[in-house]
Amino acid sequence: MDNFLDPVFLLEIFEHLIKYVPITLGLAVGTMIMSCLLALMVTILRYKKVPILGKIGDIYVLLGRALPSMILIYLAFFGIPVLLMAVSGTNKSAMLLSGIPPIAFAALGLTLHTGAYLAEIFRGALQSVNVGQTEAELSIGMTWNQAFFRIILPQAAVFATPMMANQFLNLLKGTSIAFMISVIELFGAANVLASNNNAYLEVYIVTACLYWSTSICFEKLASVLEYNLSYFKRCTSK
Amino acid sequence: MGTIFSFEYMIKSFPTLLSMVDVTILVTVVSEFFAIILGCIIALTRINAIRLLDKVCAVYVSFIRGTPFLVQLYLICFGMPQVLNYFGMENPRSIPGILYVFLVMSLHEGGYIAEIMRGSILAVDKGQMEAAKSIGMTGYSAYTRVVLPQAFRMAIPALGNNVVSTLKSTALIFNVGVVDMMRRAELMGSFSYRHLELYIDIAVIYICLCFLVQLGTMMLERCTRMKNSTVS
Incomplete structure (x- = not known):
């Protein structure tokens, strides 16, 4: 390294690393979809106060928010093979698991982490929908399911969108932790590149810029989405 | 087995x-302390719209919020020695890693606290500042004696959340040799x-x-x- 922050070298790094942006995005989007489903399930269980499952949901949200995502990923990565061994009593299932790519474990760990946060967001959003709405639907003879999915959820979704976008941005940044269990996404690739070329400063500057620009794109997207979704709020407030 | x-x-x-556990607690306390100071300075700079400086602060906050903590950690812990070396320092690797960690964590949390403090300073009633000015307080004492104490009280829940997230980020610092x-x-x-x-x-x-x-x-x-x- 004779030249400090050589622009040609920076461009080379950029060309190499931009190929890994889709992997990071895929991991983030996939995790987001799964954690939305998980959070929705947990929220409904807590909202309806289902006897035991609702309590389990409470405990899950408490733990999911109190644990660093790093530890959740490690628990998924090291814990599931042990769990399977305990259930089957042999080492065979662990052998089977070694065929699963580590990115699946990363997605699972991040899903558990994000799901807990989203469950709290959904709970807040549901509370912000007027109680009279549910009463009105039930009084006109809708079943609880119809009322929830047709009337309550669409309104709650509007409230939840800004916070969900925020959570997605957090998740996008959180995917960088996946490299700890040998997933080669943007940050993992950057690490390999940095130690191969012994050029830490340059590589991490480029990586930071890639993450930064991705975040800014999604921030803009979220604000457009929020503006469009809040149409009915703007109309009623006029 | x-x-x-x-x-x-x-x-x-x-x-x-x-x-x-003492390492975790030490890092959390030290970086949260510096982050609150940094956050207040940035928040006041942006609120008072000091020319050029507030633009710098806005870019800084956007950068901190737009990049993963791990990237910032690696950038400082591995990139900083390279910069120090370039500027003629003999042996930058001899600086203990935990000092770099203090720096990164303070800068990182400072960016987030800046937004929290900006929100809560703006939430303090405007009349408070005007009243303080009208009885002859200087800007500095009006902020430290009247506005900031009220802003801090409003910011306590958000700052508590921030301490929790700092605590959880400390699970990552072992990556750089701490x-x-x-x-x-x-x-x-x-x-x-x-x-x-x-x-x-x-x-x-x-x-x-x-x-x-x-x-x-x-x-x-x-x-x-x-x-x-x-x-x-």
Whole structure:
């Protein structure tokens, strides 16, 4: 390294690393979809106060928010093979698991982490929908399911969108932790590149810029989405 | 490997891991202290719209919020020695890693606290500032004596959340060579092949710490609220 922050070298790094942006995005989007489903399930269980499952949901949200995502990923990565061994009593299932790519474990760990946060967001959003709405639907003879999915959820979704976008941005940044269990996404690739070329400063500057620009794109997207979704709020407030 | 999950080993290794908790607490406290100072300075710069500086602060906050903590950590911990070397420092690797960690954590949390403080300073009634100015206070004393104490009281819940997230980010600092609970667990795990037990131990420690922080926040909130009610 004779030249400090050589622009040609920076461009080379950029060309190499931009190929890994889709992997990071895929991991983030996939995790987001799964954690939305998980959070929705947990929220409904807590909202309806289902006897035991609702309590389990409470405990899950408490733990999911109190644990660093790093530890959740490690628990998924090291814990599931042990769990399977305990259930089957042999080492065979662990052998089977070694065929699963580590990115699946990363997605699972991040899903558990994000799901807990989203469950709290959904709970807040549901509370912000007027109680009279549910009463009105039930009084006109809708079943609880119809009322929830047709009337309550669409309104709650509007409230939840800004916070969900925020959570997605957090998740996008959180995917960088996946490299700890040998997933080669943007940050993992950057690490390999940095130690191969012994050029830490340059590589991490480029990586930071890639993450930064991705975040800014999604921030803009979220604000457009929020503006469009809040149409009915703007109309009623006029 | 005899049993699949050894409860005994989990209990036995708990004190060893707990003895490393001081690093986690030290990093959290030190970086949160500097982050609050930095956050207040940035927030005041942006609110008072000091020319050019507020643009710099806006870009800084956007950068901190737009890039992962790990990237910032690596950028400073591995990139900084390179910069220091370029500017003629003899042996930048001799600086202990924990100092770099203090720097990164303060800068990172400072960016987030800046937004929290900006919100809560703006939430303080405008009349307070005007009243303070009208009785002849300078800008500095008006902020430190009137506006900031009120802003801090409003910011306590958000700052508590921030302390929790700082606490949780400390699980990542072992990546740059600081020996904390995570590093110790990794070392112990490579001897005993019992990673799961060790990480469950750490999870328990983190839950306790988060719980304590939340308890502290709630108590602080209650104290400040009582003071307020006696005044009014």
